[in-house]
Amino acid sequence: MQFVKTADLLPGMRLAKPIYNKMGVLLYERDTKLTMQGINSIENFGLIGIFILEPAEPLPPLSKEDIEFEQFQTIYMFKLKDNMDLLQKGKTPGSMLDLVVSIQTRYGVLDHKVNFAQTLRSSVDFVYKRSISVAILTAMVSNRLHFGPQERIALITAALLYSYGYLHISQKILDKGDELDQGDMDLIQLNLERGYEEIQPAFSDTKLPSLALEIIQQVVFANSERQKVKEPTAKLRQLTDVLKVCDQFDRMTAMSINKPPVSEIAAIYYLRSHKTEFKPKVVGALSEAIHILPTGACVDLSDGEKALVLVENPADFLHPMVLKFSNNVIYDLSDPAIAQNLYVKDIMKTMDNRISIDETTLEQFTGDKYIHDMTARFRKRKMEIAARHTSKV
Numbered sequence: 095m096q097f098v099k100t101a102d103l104l105p106g107m108r109l110a111k112p113i114y115n116k117m118g119v120l121l122y123e124r125d126t127k128l129t130m131q132g133i134n135s136i137e138n139f140g141l142i143g144i145f146i147l148e149p150a151e152p153l154p155p156l157s158k159e160d161i162e163f164e165q166f167q168t169i170y171m172f173k174l175k176d177n178m179d180l181l182q183k184g185k186t187p188g189s190m191l192d193l194v195v196s197i198q199t200r201y202g203v204l205d206h207k208v209n210f211a212q213t214l215r216s217s218v219d220f221v222y223k224r225s226i227s228v229a230i231l232t233a234m235v236s237n238r239l240h241f242g243p244q245e246r247i248a249l250i251t252a253a254l255l256y257s258y259g260y261l262h263i264s265q266k267i268l269d270k271g272d273e274l275d276q277g278d279m280d281l282i283q284l285n286l287e288r289g290y291e292e293i294q295p296a297f298s299d300t301k302l303p304s305l306a307l308e309i310i311q312q313v314v315f316a317n318s319e320r321q322k323v324k325e326p327t328a329k330l331r332q333l334t335d336v337l338k339v340c341d342q343f344d345r346m347t348a349m350s351i352n353k354p355p356v357s358e359i360a361a362i363y364y365l366r367s368h369k370t371e372f373k374p375k376v377v378g379a380l381s382e383a384i385h386i387l388p389t390g391a392c393v394d395l396s397d398g399e400k401a402l403v404l405v406e407n408p409a410d411f412l413h414p415m416v417l418k419f420s421n422n423v424i425y426d427l428s429d430p431a432i433a434q435n436l437y438v439k440d441i442m443k444t445m446d447n448r449i450s451i452d453e454t455t456l457e458q459f460t461g462d463k464y465i466h467d468m469t470a471r472f473r474k475r476k477m478e479i480a481a482r483h484t485s486k487v
Contacts, residue, residue: 217268259289
């Protein structure tokens with residue numbers, strides 16, 4: 095799989111990911127061969143580029159939930175853009191609350207982990223895509239932390255609007271990525287504060303929760319030299335902590351034309367190593383909401399070897415059961431004796447940050463009766479541990 099800029103697309107290239115319109119209607123299915131008409135449509139649609147399959151590359155497996163996840167990301171992104179366009183014109187974003195409720199209804203009540211797929215971003219659309227991504231993450235984390243309905247709605251609303259000020263920043267600066275000088279960072283800070291001032295009237299004109307505005311204020315003015323925010327209440331601090339964790343996770347794992355993303359596990363390692371800035375309880379809730387080391391993932395181990403995750407560990411995602419490729423030996427990384435000398439260092443991903451193994455390949459390793467019985471016992475034991483942990487929360 096490779097990323098190809100729109101200007102470099104050629105007839106006959108095969109799509110690796112589906113393309114939807116703003117209403118979520120499928121325009122081009124995966125594995126579709128591009129025609130000149132299709133390329134023109136992609137240009138008119140404003141896409142900076144798309145993922146293309148290699149000539150002999152099989153179509154990567156995607157579940158129905160995975161496909162719907164990408165579909166709703168597209169729908170939500172355009173709805174958010176419509177509302178932000180209204181804000182820029184000084185008008186009321188009438189459907190913003192509907193968008194918030196939709197995200198909460200779909201992703202704030204899940205009882206299972208999801209594959210959190212990122213979308214490719216450019217300086218033109220990253221505000222909308224980042225905001226949607228972070229909003230979905232906050233919805234899932236809020237659910238894991240058992241927040242009340244009003245707090246969840248407020249947090250999702252804040253996630254959708256906290257980056258609004260970036261719309262005032264030139265693409266020249268945004269295209270620098272991480273290569274920002276102090277002047278650039280000062281300008282960004284001023285525009286984030288300007289954005290906060292502009293969205294305030296929307297909270298008076300609509301039913302958007304005022305608590306969301308307090309969360310945004312805490313985030314936007316955290317590093318401000320012009321204005322200091324008052325000390326937050328314990329609850330406001332907790333909500334702000336969730337937004338900060340989800341924001342940082344998204345920044346690190348998002349796909350950009352400027353730099354490649356890091357893996358989910360690398361991002362989690364980073365968050366865990368900065369406990370003062372990113373609260374462990376929130377990071378834990380995030381790791382319980384999305385797949386970090388799922389069954390079927392190919393991983394790099396601390397000894398330099400590669401392995402396959404045979405069974406995800408619901409009690410502790412960092413310590414699954416793996417099969418090392420070099421010696422065909424199974425290791426239970428939740429065993430303290432083994433974990434002292436062997437751990438997962440990173441995960442092998444495809445170019446669009448997906449797990450790089452398919453179900454057919456996985457079956458070749460798990461079809462053996464001995465392995466099947468062993469993994470079944472491991473899964474049962476870890477599920478029991480996870481259930482006991484959940485009951486205590």
